[in-house]
Amino acid sequence: MRIAMVSEHASPLAALGDADAGGQNVHVAALAAGLVRRGHEVTVYTRRDGRTLPRRVGAPDGYEVVHVPAGPAKRMDKDDLLPHMTSFSRFLVNDWQDRRPDVVHSHFWMSGLASVLAARHSHIPVVHTYHALGTVKRRHQGARDTSPPDRIAVERLIGSDADVVLATCDDEVEELLVMGVRRQKITVVPCGVDTKLFAVDGPVRGRTAPHRIVSVGRLVPRKGFADLVGALPLVPDAELVIVGGPRDLRSDPEARRLRACAEAVGVADRVHLAGQVARSNMPALLRSADVVACVPWYEPFGIVPLEAMACGVPVVASAVGGLTDTVVHGVTGVLVPPRDRRSLGRALRTLLADPYRGLTYGIAGKDRVDARYTWEAIAARTELVYQRARASEELAVAP
Numbered sequence: 001m002r003i004a005m006v007s008e009h010a011s012p013l014a015a016l017g018d019a020d021a022g023g024q025n026v027h028v029a030a031l032a033a034g035l036v037r038r039g040h041e042v043t044v045y046t047r048r049d050g051r052t053l054p055r056r057v058g059a060p061d062g063y064e065v066v067h068v069p070a071g072p073a074k075r076m077d078k079d080d081l082l083p084h085m086t087s088f089s090r091f092l093v094n095d096w097q098d099r100r101p102d103v104v105h106s107h108f109w110m111s112g113l114a115s116v117l118a119a120r121h122s123h124i125p126v127v128h129t130y131h132a133l134g135t136v137k138r139r140h141q142g143a144r145d146t147s148p149p150d151r152i153a154v155e156r157l158i159g160s161d162a163d164v165v166l167a168t169c170d171d172e173v174e175e176l177l178v179m180g181v182r183r184q185k186i187t188v189v190p191c192g193v194d195t196k197l198f199a200v201d202g203p204v205r206g207r208t209a210p211h212r213i214v215s216v217g218r219l220v221p222r223k224g225f226a227d228l229v230g231a232l233p234l235v236p237d238a239e240l241v242i243v244g245g246p247r248d249l250r251s252d253p254e255a256r257r258l259r260a261c262a263e264a265v266g267v268a269d270r271v272h273l274a275g276q277v278a279r280s281n282m283p284a285l286l287r288s289a290d291v292v293a294c295v296p297w298y299e300p301f302g303i304v305p306l307e308a309m310a311c312g313v314p315v316v317a318s319a320v321g322g323l324t325d326t327v328v329h330g331v332t333g334v335l336v337p338p339r340d341r342r343s344l345g346r347a348l349r350t351l352l353a354d355p356y357r358g359l360t361y362g363i364a365g366k367d368r369v370d371a372r373y374t375w376e377a378i379a380a381r382t383e384l385v386y387q388r389a390r391a392s393e394e395l396a397v398a399p
Protein backbone atom coordinates (compact mmCIF):
# COMPACT_ATOMS: atom_id res chain seq x y z
CA MET A 1 0.00 0.00 0.00
CA ARG A 2 0.99 3.59 -0.45
CA ILE A 3 0.38 5.06 3.01
CA ALA A 4 0.23 8.78 3.86
CA MET A 5 0.75 9.53 7.54
CA VAL A 6 -0.12 13.01 8.69
CA SER A 7 1.36 14.30 11.94
CA GLU A 8 1.24 18.09 11.84
CA HIS A 9 3.26 19.00 14.97
CA ALA A 10 4.97 15.73 15.88
CA SER A 11 7.75 15.01 13.42
CA PRO A 12 9.22 11.50 13.50
CA LEU A 13 12.63 13.17 13.21
CA ALA A 14 12.26 15.49 16.27
CA ALA A 15 14.27 15.34 19.51
CA LEU A 16 12.11 14.00 22.35
CA GLY A 17 11.31 15.38 25.78
CA ASP A 18 10.51 18.99 24.88
CA ALA A 19 7.07 20.39 25.70
CA ASP A 20 5.53 19.25 22.38
CA ALA A 21 7.69 16.23 21.48
CA GLY A 22 6.96 12.88 23.09
CA GLY A 23 5.01 9.71 22.52
CA GLN A 24 3.33 10.78 19.28
CA ASN A 25 6.70 11.37 17.62
CA VAL A 26 7.87 7.92 18.72
CA HIS A 27 4.61 6.33 17.60
CA VAL A 28 4.66 7.86 14.11
CA ALA A 29 8.34 7.04 13.56
CA ALA A 30 8.09 3.44 14.76
CA LEU A 31 4.81 2.68 13.01
CA ALA A 32 6.10 4.15 9.73
CA ALA A 33 9.28 2.07 10.03
CA GLY A 34 7.28 -1.07 10.90
CA LEU A 35 5.01 -0.62 7.88
CA VAL A 36 8.02 -0.09 5.59
CA ARG A 37 9.46 -3.38 6.90
CA ARG A 38 6.16 -5.02 5.87
CA GLY A 39 6.71 -3.83 2.30
CA HIS A 40 4.59 -0.66 2.23
CA GLU A 41 5.54 2.77 0.93
CA VAL A 42 5.11 5.37 3.68
CA THR A 43 5.23 9.17 3.48
CA VAL A 44 4.94 11.20 6.69
CA TYR A 45 3.65 14.77 6.34
CA THR A 46 4.68 17.13 9.13
CA ARG A 47 4.81 20.91 9.39
CA ARG A 48 7.98 22.65 8.24
CA ASP A 49 9.11 24.22 11.54
CA GLY A 50 12.65 25.27 10.60
CA ARG A 51 14.08 27.26 7.72
CA THR A 52 16.81 24.75 6.96
CA LEU A 53 14.50 21.73 6.66
CA PRO A 54 14.40 20.22 3.16
CA ARG A 55 10.99 19.82 1.47
CA ARG A 56 11.39 16.03 1.24
CA VAL A 57 13.85 13.83 3.08
CA GLY A 58 14.36 10.08 3.32
CA ALA A 59 14.44 8.77 6.93
CA PRO A 60 17.04 6.08 7.68
CA ASP A 61 14.22 3.57 8.32
CA GLY A 62 13.02 3.83 4.72
CA TYR A 63 10.03 6.15 4.91
CA GLU A 64 9.90 9.64 3.45
CA VAL A 65 9.24 12.80 5.47
CA VAL A 66 7.63 15.77 3.73
CA HIS A 67 7.99 19.11 5.53
CA VAL A 68 4.75 20.91 4.71
CA PRO A 69 4.91 24.71 4.41
CA ALA A 70 2.01 25.81 6.65
CA GLY A 71 2.57 28.90 8.78
CA PRO A 72 5.94 30.36 9.78
CA ALA A 73 8.98 28.08 9.29
CA LYS A 74 9.83 28.09 13.00
CA ARG A 75 8.86 26.11 16.08
CA MET A 76 5.45 27.08 17.40
CA ASP A 77 3.31 25.98 20.30
CA LYS A 78 0.89 23.38 18.96
CA ASP A 79 -2.04 25.35 20.38
CA ASP A 80 -1.28 28.07 17.80
CA LEU A 81 -1.29 25.83 14.73
CA LEU A 82 -5.01 25.57 13.94
CA PRO A 83 -5.12 28.67 11.64
CA HIS A 84 -2.45 27.03 9.46
CA MET A 85 -4.33 23.80 8.84
CA THR A 86 -6.08 25.19 5.76
CA SER A 87 -2.74 25.63 3.97
CA PHE A 88 -1.62 22.25 5.32
CA SER A 89 -4.72 20.63 3.86
CA ARG A 90 -4.33 22.43 0.53
CA PHE A 91 -0.78 21.12 0.29
CA LEU A 92 -2.04 17.57 0.86
CA VAL A 93 -4.68 17.93 -1.88
CA ASN A 94 -1.99 18.99 -4.37
CA ASP A 95 0.51 16.36 -3.32
CA TRP A 96 -2.07 13.60 -3.46
CA GLN A 97 -3.10 14.58 -6.97
CA ASP A 98 0.29 13.40 -8.23
CA ARG A 99 0.77 10.54 -5.79
CA ARG A 100 -2.58 9.28 -4.58
CA PRO A 101 -2.21 7.31 -1.34
CA ASP A 102 -4.23 4.13 -0.81
CA VAL A 103 -4.90 5.15 2.76
CA VAL A 104 -4.32 8.18 5.00
CA HIS A 105 -3.53 7.76 8.69
CA SER A 106 -3.83 11.03 10.61
CA HIS A 107 -2.41 11.58 14.09
CA PHE A 108 -3.85 14.18 16.54
CA TRP A 109 -6.90 16.32 15.90
CA MET A 110 -5.39 19.02 13.69
CA SER A 111 -3.89 16.41 11.34
CA GLY A 112 -7.29 14.73 11.34
CA LEU A 113 -8.93 17.97 10.25
CA ALA A 114 -6.39 18.60 7.46
CA SER A 115 -6.73 14.98 6.32
CA VAL A 116 -10.51 14.62 6.25
CA LEU A 117 -10.76 17.92 4.36
CA ALA A 118 -8.07 16.88 1.87
CA ALA A 119 -9.49 13.39 1.35
CA ARG A 120 -13.16 14.42 1.29
CA HIS A 121 -13.60 14.64 -2.47
CA SER A 122 -11.09 12.02 -3.54
CA HIS A 123 -12.51 8.99 -1.69
CA ILE A 124 -9.19 8.19 -0.06
CA PRO A 125 -9.96 6.30 3.17
CA VAL A 126 -8.91 8.06 6.38
CA VAL A 127 -7.88 6.24 9.55
CA HIS A 128 -7.54 8.55 12.55
CA THR A 129 -5.69 8.23 15.87
CA TYR A 130 -6.47 11.03 18.34
CA HIS A 131 -3.51 10.39 20.70
CA ALA A 132 -5.22 12.76 23.17
CA LEU A 133 -8.79 13.99 23.45
CA GLY A 134 -9.89 17.58 23.99
CA THR A 135 -12.76 16.45 26.23
CA VAL A 136 -10.38 14.65 28.60
CA LYS A 137 -7.93 17.54 28.64
CA ARG A 138 -10.72 20.02 29.41
CA ARG A 139 -11.99 17.80 32.25
CA HIS A 140 -8.58 17.63 33.91
CA GLN A 141 -7.13 21.04 33.16
CA GLY A 142 -10.27 23.18 33.30
CA ALA A 143 -9.39 26.86 32.90
CA ARG A 144 -5.71 25.98 32.37
CA ASP A 145 -6.56 24.14 29.14
CA THR A 146 -4.86 26.17 26.40
CA SER A 147 -6.31 24.22 23.44
CA PRO A 148 -8.28 26.26 20.90
CA PRO A 149 -11.98 26.42 21.88
CA ASP A 150 -12.98 24.64 18.65
CA ARG A 151 -10.95 21.51 19.43
CA ILE A 152 -13.78 19.39 20.83
CA ALA A 153 -16.15 20.24 17.96
CA VAL A 154 -13.44 19.45 15.40
CA GLU A 155 -12.72 16.14 17.12
CA ARG A 156 -16.41 15.22 16.77
CA LEU A 157 -16.29 16.14 13.08
CA ILE A 158 -13.27 13.89 12.54
CA GLY A 159 -15.02 11.06 14.39
CA SER A 160 -17.92 11.34 11.97
CA ASP A 161 -15.85 11.82 8.77
CA ALA A 162 -12.99 9.34 9.25
CA ASP A 163 -13.53 5.79 7.99
CA VAL A 164 -11.90 4.16 11.02
CA VAL A 165 -10.99 5.58 14.42
CA LEU A 166 -8.07 3.87 16.10
CA ALA A 167 -8.22 4.02 19.89
CA THR A 168 -5.01 3.18 21.71
CA CYS A 169 -6.70 1.80 24.85
CA ASP A 170 -10.05 0.62 26.23
CA ASP A 171 -10.49 3.77 28.29
CA GLU A 172 -10.35 5.84 25.10
CA VAL A 173 -13.14 3.72 23.56
CA GLU A 174 -15.47 4.81 26.37
CA GLU A 175 -14.53 8.45 25.81
CA LEU A 176 -15.09 8.15 22.05
CA LEU A 177 -18.53 6.62 22.55
CA VAL A 178 -19.49 9.48 24.85
CA MET A 179 -18.29 11.88 22.13
CA GLY A 180 -20.72 10.24 19.73
CA VAL A 181 -18.32 8.20 17.56
CA ARG A 182 -20.07 5.10 16.22
CA ARG A 183 -18.91 1.87 17.88
CA GLN A 184 -18.45 0.07 14.53
CA LYS A 185 -15.89 2.66 13.51
CA ILE A 186 -13.65 2.17 16.53
CA THR A 187 -10.83 -0.38 16.72
CA VAL A 188 -8.26 -0.64 19.51
CA VAL A 189 -4.64 -0.88 18.47
CA PRO A 190 -2.19 0.15 21.20
CA CYS A 191 1.19 1.81 20.82
CA GLY A 192 4.23 -0.44 20.73
CA VAL A 193 7.78 -0.40 22.00
CA ASP A 194 11.11 -0.88 20.26
CA THR A 195 12.27 -4.15 21.82
CA LYS A 196 15.63 -4.03 20.08
CA LEU A 197 16.51 -0.76 21.80
CA PHE A 198 14.66 -1.38 25.07
CA ALA A 199 15.92 -4.76 26.32
CA VAL A 200 16.79 -6.47 29.59
CA ASP A 201 20.50 -6.80 28.82
CA GLY A 202 22.85 -3.91 28.18
CA PRO A 203 24.72 -1.14 29.95
CA VAL A 204 23.31 0.30 33.19
CA ARG A 205 23.76 3.92 34.35
CA GLY A 206 25.47 4.23 37.74
CA ARG A 207 23.55 5.43 40.78
CA THR A 208 24.19 7.14 44.08
CA ALA A 209 21.61 5.74 46.52
CA PRO A 210 20.53 2.24 47.65
CA HIS A 211 17.28 2.56 45.65
CA ARG A 212 16.50 4.42 42.48
CA ILE A 213 13.13 5.55 41.12
CA VAL A 214 13.15 6.86 37.55
CA SER A 215 10.34 8.88 35.98
CA VAL A 216 10.32 10.05 32.37
CA GLY A 217 8.19 12.47 30.40
CA ARG A 218 7.65 15.95 29.08
CA LEU A 219 8.21 18.35 31.96
CA VAL A 220 4.59 19.48 32.30
CA PRO A 221 2.45 19.47 35.50
CA ARG A 222 0.02 16.77 34.31
CA LYS A 223 2.84 14.20 34.21
CA GLY A 224 2.64 14.15 38.03
CA PHE A 225 6.33 14.65 38.84
CA ALA A 226 5.36 16.94 41.74
CA ASP A 227 3.34 14.07 43.27
CA LEU A 228 6.44 11.87 43.10
CA VAL A 229 8.56 14.52 44.78
CA GLY A 230 5.82 14.92 47.39
CA ALA A 231 5.74 11.16 48.01
CA LEU A 232 9.51 10.83 48.42
CA PRO A 233 9.60 11.55 52.19
CA LEU A 234 7.65 8.28 52.57
CA VAL A 235 10.30 6.34 50.64
CA PRO A 236 13.57 6.22 52.59
CA ASP A 237 16.97 5.58 50.95
CA ALA A 238 15.64 6.25 47.45
CA GLU A 239 16.77 8.78 44.90
CA LEU A 240 14.37 10.08 42.27
CA VAL A 241 15.63 10.79 38.76
CA ILE A 242 13.25 12.86 36.64
CA VAL A 243 14.00 12.77 32.92
CA GLY A 244 12.60 15.19 30.34
CA GLY A 245 12.27 18.87 29.52
CA PRO A 246 14.82 20.98 27.68
CA ARG A 247 18.50 20.06 27.81
CA ASP A 248 19.22 23.18 29.85
CA LEU A 249 16.74 23.34 32.72
CA ARG A 250 17.90 26.63 34.26
CA SER A 251 15.04 28.74 32.91
CA ASP A 252 12.40 26.01 32.82
CA PRO A 253 9.40 26.98 35.02
CA GLU A 254 8.36 23.39 35.80
CA ALA A 255 11.92 22.47 36.82
CA ARG A 256 11.93 25.47 39.16
CA ARG A 257 8.58 24.41 40.62
CA LEU A 258 9.79 20.84 41.20
CA ARG A 259 12.97 22.04 42.88
CA ALA A 260 10.95 24.32 45.18
CA CYS A 261 8.65 21.41 45.99
CA ALA A 262 11.65 19.16 46.81
CA GLU A 263 13.08 21.87 49.10
CA ALA A 264 9.73 22.31 50.82
CA VAL A 265 9.37 18.61 51.71
CA GLY A 266 13.06 18.16 52.58
CA VAL A 267 14.16 15.83 49.77
CA ALA A 268 16.17 18.22 47.55
CA ASP A 269 19.31 16.10 47.97
CA ARG A 270 17.48 13.00 46.66
CA VAL A 271 15.81 14.53 43.56
CA HIS A 272 17.83 14.78 40.34
CA LEU A 273 16.45 16.58 37.32
CA ALA A 274 18.26 15.09 34.33
CA GLY A 275 16.68 17.23 31.60
CA GLN A 276 16.34 15.82 28.11
CA VAL A 277 18.01 12.45 27.59
CA ALA A 278 18.71 11.10 24.10
CA ARG A 279 16.62 8.10 23.17
CA SER A 280 19.72 5.97 22.72
CA ASN A 281 20.67 6.57 26.39
CA MET A 282 17.20 5.90 27.75
CA PRO A 283 17.47 2.07 28.11
CA ALA A 284 20.62 2.30 30.30
CA LEU A 285 18.85 4.82 32.48
CA LEU A 286 15.68 2.74 32.80
CA ARG A 287 17.73 -0.39 33.62
CA SER A 288 19.41 1.53 36.46
CA ALA A 289 16.01 1.86 38.19
CA ASP A 290 14.54 -0.44 40.82
CA VAL A 291 11.19 0.92 39.74
CA VAL A 292 9.97 3.23 37.00
CA ALA A 293 7.17 5.51 38.18
CA CYS A 294 4.60 6.88 35.72
CA VAL A 295 2.05 8.86 37.68
CA PRO A 296 0.27 11.31 35.38
CA TRP A 297 -3.09 12.86 36.28
CA TYR A 298 -4.37 11.39 33.00
CA GLU A 299 -2.64 9.63 30.11
CA PRO A 300 -4.02 8.80 26.67
CA PHE A 301 -1.56 5.91 26.34
CA GLY A 302 1.93 6.35 27.83
CA ILE A 303 4.85 4.65 26.09
CA VAL A 304 7.28 4.91 29.01
CA PRO A 305 5.74 2.03 31.04
CA LEU A 306 6.20 -0.23 28.01
CA GLU A 307 9.83 0.89 27.68
CA ALA A 308 10.41 0.06 31.35
CA MET A 309 8.68 -3.32 31.04
CA ALA A 310 10.75 -4.13 27.94
CA CYS A 311 13.85 -3.50 30.10
CA GLY A 312 12.51 -5.87 32.78
CA VAL A 313 11.83 -3.09 35.30
CA PRO A 314 8.65 -3.03 37.44
CA VAL A 315 6.31 -0.06 37.08
CA VAL A 316 4.31 1.94 39.58
CA ALA A 317 1.67 3.83 37.63
CA SER A 318 -1.45 5.83 38.22
CA ALA A 319 -4.60 3.95 37.26
CA VAL A 320 -5.57 6.16 34.33
CA GLY A 321 -6.04 5.84 30.55
CA GLY A 322 -3.70 3.49 28.72
CA LEU A 323 -1.77 2.65 31.89
CA THR A 324 -4.68 0.47 33.06
CA ASP A 325 -4.19 -1.69 29.94
CA THR A 326 -0.41 -1.91 29.91
CA VAL A 327 0.38 -2.27 33.63
CA VAL A 328 -1.28 -5.29 35.26
CA HIS A 329 -1.73 -4.61 38.96
CA GLY A 330 0.06 -7.21 41.06
CA VAL A 331 1.62 -8.84 37.97
CA THR A 332 3.85 -6.33 36.14
CA GLY A 333 3.62 -3.51 38.66
CA VAL A 334 1.34 -1.57 40.95
CA LEU A 335 -1.51 0.77 40.04
CA VAL A 336 -2.30 3.63 42.40
CA PRO A 337 -4.99 6.33 42.32
CA PRO A 338 -3.79 9.47 40.48
CA ARG A 339 -2.69 12.51 42.50
CA ASP A 340 -2.59 10.55 45.75
CA ARG A 341 0.85 11.04 47.28
CA ARG A 342 0.22 8.82 50.27
CA SER A 343 -0.82 5.77 48.18
CA LEU A 344 2.07 6.43 45.83
CA GLY A 345 4.62 6.67 48.66
CA ARG A 346 3.28 3.48 50.23
CA ALA A 347 3.36 1.56 46.93
CA LEU A 348 6.95 2.63 46.21
CA ARG A 349 8.17 1.88 49.72
CA THR A 350 6.55 -1.57 49.78
CA LEU A 351 7.91 -2.52 46.37
CA LEU A 352 11.44 -1.31 47.10
CA ALA A 353 11.44 -3.28 50.36
CA ASP A 354 10.73 -6.51 48.45
CA PRO A 355 13.31 -7.00 45.66
CA TYR A 356 11.96 -10.49 44.85
CA ARG A 357 8.55 -9.02 44.02
CA GLY A 358 10.23 -6.36 41.89
CA LEU A 359 12.10 -9.04 39.99
CA THR A 360 9.00 -11.11 39.26
CA TYR A 361 7.09 -8.00 38.10
CA GLY A 362 10.02 -7.17 35.81
CA ILE A 363 10.03 -10.64 34.24
CA ALA A 364 6.25 -10.57 33.77
CA GLY A 365 6.46 -7.09 32.25
CA LYS A 366 9.01 -8.22 29.70
CA ASP A 367 6.81 -11.23 28.79
CA ARG A 368 3.78 -8.99 28.37
CA VAL A 369 5.65 -6.65 26.03
CA ASP A 370 6.91 -9.54 23.89
CA ALA A 371 3.43 -11.03 23.68
CA ARG A 372 1.50 -7.85 22.84
CA TYR A 373 3.46 -4.69 22.24
CA THR A 374 6.27 -5.16 19.72
CA TRP A 375 6.07 -2.70 16.82
CA GLU A 376 6.07 -5.70 14.47
CA ALA A 377 2.79 -6.86 15.99
CA ILE A 378 1.35 -3.34 16.08
CA ALA A 379 2.29 -2.66 12.44
CA ALA A 380 0.64 -5.94 11.39
CA ARG A 381 -2.57 -5.05 13.27
CA THR A 382 -2.56 -1.53 11.79
CA GLU A 383 -2.17 -2.96 8.30
CA LEU A 384 -5.37 -4.99 8.81
CA VAL A 385 -7.15 -1.81 9.86
CA TYR A 386 -6.00 -0.04 6.69
CA GLN A 387 -7.33 -2.94 4.62
CA ARG A 388 -10.66 -2.64 6.38
CA ALA A 389 -10.76 1.12 5.76
CA ARG A 390 -10.04 0.60 2.07
CA ALA A 391 -12.76 -2.04 1.81
CA SER A 392 -15.34 0.20 3.51
CA GLU A 393 -14.43 3.13 1.24
CA GLU A 394 -14.74 0.90 -1.84
CA LEU A 395 -18.18 -0.25 -0.67
CA ALA A 396 -19.22 3.36 -0.09
CA VAL A 397 -18.34 4.45 -3.65
CA ALA A 398 -19.50 1.26 -5.42
CA PRO A 399 -22.16 2.01 -8.06
Ligand code: UDP
Binds near residue numbers: 021218282
Ligand atom coordinates in the same frame (compact mmCIF):
# COMPACT_ATOMS: atom_id res chain seq x y z
N1 UDP B 1 11.69 10.66 25.96
C1 UDP B 1 13.02 10.71 25.59
N2 UDP B 1 13.84 11.62 26.20
C2 UDP B 1 13.39 12.47 27.15
C3 UDP B 1 12.03 12.40 27.54
C4 UDP B 1 11.19 11.48 26.91
O1 UDP B 1 13.48 9.94 24.74
O2 UDP B 1 14.18 13.25 27.66
C5 UDP B 1 10.79 9.68 25.29
C6 UDP B 1 10.33 8.53 26.18
O3 UDP B 1 11.34 7.52 26.30
C7 UDP B 1 9.08 8.07 25.42
C8 UDP B 1 8.48 9.39 24.91
O4 UDP B 1 9.57 10.33 24.90
O5 UDP B 1 9.43 7.25 24.33
C9 UDP B 1 7.36 9.89 25.80
O6 UDP B 1 6.20 9.19 25.49
P1 UDP B 1 4.92 9.03 26.42
O7 UDP B 1 3.86 8.34 25.62
O8 UDP B 1 5.29 8.36 27.69
O9 UDP B 1 4.48 10.50 26.80
P2 UDP B 1 3.98 11.77 25.95
O10 UDP B 1 5.16 12.67 25.85
O11 UDP B 1 3.49 11.31 24.62
O12 UDP B 1 2.88 12.39 26.76
